[in-house]
Amino acid sequence: MRREIPILITSVAGLVFAVSYFIPHFPFGESESIFGDWVTIVQAFAIWLGALNLIKVSWEKISRKKADWPFALLIVISLVATLLIGFIDGYRGLNAEPQYSFRDPGTSFDWLFRHVYTALTSTMFSMLAFFVGSASYRAFRARNLQATLLLIAGFFVMGGRVPLLDQMIAPIWDYPFFSHLADWIMTFPNTAGQRAIMIGIALGVMSSSLRIILGIERSHVGGGTR
Amino acid sequence: MMATMATIATVVVGLTLIYVLYRTIKGRPVERRIVFVYIAFSVILPLMMQISPPLPITGDVLKVYDNIKVLQPGSKVLCAFDYDPPSAPELQPMAVAFMKYAFKHDLKVIIMGLWPQGPQQAQMAVEEAMLDPEVAAKNLQEGIDWVNLGFQSGNEFVIQSMGSEFKRMFPKDDRLVPYDSIPLMKNVVNFSNIDYVMNFSSGKPGTVEWVQIGVDRFGVKMSAGNTAVQAPMVYPYLRAGQLLGILGGMSGAAEFEKVLDEEGDASTFLLAQMFAHATVIAFIIIGNIAFFIGGRRKKITTPQVK
Numbered sequence: 001m002r003r004e005i006p007i008l009i010t011s012v013a014g015l016v017f018a019v020s021y022f023i024p025h026f027p028f029g030e031s032e033s034i035f036g037d038w039v040t041i042v043q044a045f046a047i048w049l050g051a052l053n054l055i056k057v058s059w060e061k062i063s064r065k066k067a068d069w070p071f072a073l074l075i076v077i078s079l080v081a082t083l084l085i086g087f088i089d090g091y092r093g094l095n096a097e098p099q100y101s102f103r104d105p106g107t108s109f110d111w112l113f114r115h116v117y118t119a120l121t122s123t124m125f126s127m128l129a130f131f132v133g134s135a136s137y138r139a140f141r142a143r144n145l146q147a148t149l150l151l152i153a154g155f156f157v158m159g160g161r162v163p164l165l166d167q168m169i170a171p172i173w174d175y176p177f178f179s180h181l182a183d184w185i186m187t188f189p190n191t192a193g194q195r196a197i198m199i200g201i202a203l204g205v206m207s208s209s210l211r212i213i214l215g216i217e218r219s220h221v222g223g224g225t226r
Numbered sequence: 227m228m229a230t231m232a233t234i235a236t237v238v239v240g241l242t243l244i245y246v247l248y249r250t251i252k253g254r255p256v257e258r259r260i261v262f263v264y265i266a267f268s269v270i271l272p273l274m275m276q277i278s279p280p281l282p283i284t285g286d287v288l289k290v291y292d293n294i295k296v297l298q299p300g301s302k303v304l305c306a307f308d309y310d311p312p313s314a315p316e317l318q319p320m321a322v323a324f325m326k327y328a329f330k331h332d333l334k335v336i337i338m339g340l341w342p343q344g345p346q347q348a349q350m351a352v353e354e355a356m357l358d359p360e361v362a363a364k365n366l367q368e369g370i371d372w373v374n375l376g377f378q379s380g381n382e383f384v385i386q387s388m389g390s391e392f393k394r395m396f397p398k399d400d401r402l403v404p405y406d407s408i409p410l411m412k413n414v415v416n417f418s419n420i421d422y423v424m425n426f427s428s429g430k431p432g433t434v435e436w437v438q439i440g441v442d443r444f445g446v447k448m449s450a451g452n453t454a455v456q457a458p459m460v461y462p463y464l465r466a467g468q469l470l471g472i473l474g475g476m477s478g479a480a481e482f483e484k485v486l487d488e489e490g491d492a493s494t495f496l497l498a499q500m501f502a503h504a505t506v507i508a509f510i511i512i513g514n515i516a517f518f519i520g521g522r523r524k525k526i527t528t529p530q531v532k
Contacts, residue, residue: 021443036387040380040395047379099402101376103346105353113346118311125312129502133265134258137509141517151510158507161454161477162500163279176282183284186474191461198462 006221013038014213051079085109153189157182232274236501239267243508250516261509268505272497278489279497286464287481290449290471294324294422299332301421302414304446306436307337307344307351313428313453314347319479319492320451321347321426325355326488329364334410335372336420338396340384340431345376345400347426369403373410376400381431385439391416416444423448428456437463451478 013035020028058072066072089102089109102109142148159165160182169177211217243264246256297303305324309317328335337348352372355361366372375396378384387395392414393405405411413419423446427433433450437460440446447470452460454475463469473482476499479492 033387033390036380036383037394039383040378040387043379043381093402101400101402103349103376104401105349110346113343114350117343118314121311122314129269130262130265133502133506133509134261136506137255137261137513138258140510140513142514151514155507155510158503161475162496162503163281164500164504164507166282167279170280179282179284183286186458186461187465190458191465194459195462 003218003221007215007218010220011213011215014209018209018213051083054079082109082112085112153185157185160185232271235267236271236275239264239271243512247512247515250512251519253520255516264505264509265502268501269498272501273494275497277497278493279500281477281480281484281493281496283481283485284478286472286474287478287485288471289464290473290482291485293447293449293470294327294424297331297333297422300334302334302336302410302419303328304336304338304417304420304423305348306423306425306427307339307348308341308432309347309426309428309453310341310343311347315491315495316453316476316479317426317428317451318347318351319490319495320473320482321351322354322490323479323483323486323488323492324424324451325351326358326361327486329355329361329366329371330358332364332371336375336410336414337373338375339377340381340435342377342379345374348374349400368401369399370409373408374400382435382439384431385435386443389416389439389444417446418444420446422446424451425449426451428453432456433460433463433469437468441468449473451482 016028016031016035020032023029024032055076058076060066061072062069062076086102086109089107093100093102093104093107100107103113104110140151140154142151156165156178160178160180163176163179165178166176208217212220246260249256294303305321307321325335327333337345337352339345339348352374356366364371368374375392376399378395380387380395384395392411396405398404399408417423417440423436423440425433425436425448427436427450433452433456436446436448436450441448441463448468449471450460450469451473452475454477457472457474457478460469460472464472473479476492476496480496483490483492
């Protein structure tokens with residue numbers, strides 16, 4: 001029963017969503033709405049599940065003093081502190097007149113978001129620029145035809161999406177040639193490639209979905225393929 | 227003074243690249259941390275310069291402009307903020323420029339987010355737009371001229387439910403005001419009451435989900451502002467006419483600011499991106515010259531920093 005019920009729910013929900021796209025009337029339309037609300041609720045719970053899992057994993061690391069355990073401790077402290085601040089702001093907001101949200105400007109949670117979270121996440125993301133720079137020097141080589149084509153396309157897109165190459169040729173030709181070239185690469189070769197990938201993914205998703213709906217694929221409930 | 231010094235420093239940094247080329251050809255490649263210093267300079271120095279590079283407006287950005295300029299005062303525009311702070315340098319300038327335009331042209335803006343951080347990014351965009359004297363003079367009221375419905379979990383299912391009724395997904399706005407008490411939301415039941423959708427997105431859920439559910443199923447008119455990483459993935463929707471226009475990356479943001487005549491951060495950031503691209507291209511060229519001159523004898527690897 002531990003597997004049969006989840007498989008049954010998956011099959012019914014999958015069938016309802018598939019059929020309601022073509023027949024958006026009673027009972028499929030209504031059922032789709034109900035399952036849609038379920039998804040929203042389950043996803044909200046999944047956020048909690050993720051947070052609890054993070055605490056569990058980090059706590060194990062701390063209690064066994066594994067490598068880098070101080071970072072795990074920092075994660076737990078940050079998580080709990082952010083939650084507490086959000087709850088306190090939310091509680092105050094609910095009891096204020098007029099009511100306000102924990103995210104509203106002027107709350108401690110908003111201050112954390114603007115001055116701590118934003119700075120930290122932006123710093124992490126901006127590291128990419130350094131790694132791309134390093135990789136461009138050490139790894140981007142025209143070793144074969146495919147790599148050469150990729151490098152040439154990358155060169156023109158990087159130089160054309162910003163007014164770099166156009167500015168370099170401006171003294172002799174005042175026409176945004178490289179901008180238009182980058183635009184052409186994005187619009188035609190890129191679109192063609194992306195469409196091929198999208199169609200391939202869609203076919204894969206369809207076949208996987210069918211296998212899950214029909215109960216052939218059971219790995220998502222801890223079983224293998226039937 | 228600062229701008230002149232930054233320009234001189236840029237020239238010096240550029241010249242030192244010749245030395246890097248020489249060293250690399252001789253089989254003595256520079257360390258990784260030296261490359262990092264080059265990248266840091268290429269991003270920081272342009273931010274001190276007061277130069278606006280000439281920028282042609284591409285067709286994709288013009289399409290966005292052409293579609294929003296026909297919106298009549300009072301038109302209801304749904305703005306979906308589906309990104310977080312790491313993507314803000316590219317997307318926030320687009321959002322600010324759009325907000326300024328919308329407020330100046332009396333469009334009614336309804337904000338929502340499929341990302342938890344989205345509504346706060348929207349709040350910051352609104353605050354910045356409000357600093358514009360022309361916008362400030364209008365004395366716009368939250369709930370009447372604009373509303374922030376906040377975040378709702380559920381990804382594409384939120385869009386799907388909004389197709390039947392917005393209120394189901396957003397019973398209260400971000401300031402806990404009940405849906406029925408918001409003057410702007412009076413007579414707004416679902417997408418059929420929305421004139422235009424503008425999506426700012428950096429991943430999933432985002433533009434792809436909005437196109438698949440909002441556009442294909444409910445027929446909304448939509449344009450999107452995307453990060454440079456995501457833009458190539460949504461181009462097929464533009465060619466198919468499902469998206470009316472795309473603002474792609476920093477250049478898209480700068481072009482959008484230019485076409486709206488709302489110069490902002492993107493124009494400055496674009497210069498930094500231009501220099502960073504130039505540095506990356508220079509390193510690619512240096513690496514490949516050394517690779518070919520070396521007769522592919524050995525792979526170029528930088529000494530690892532211990």
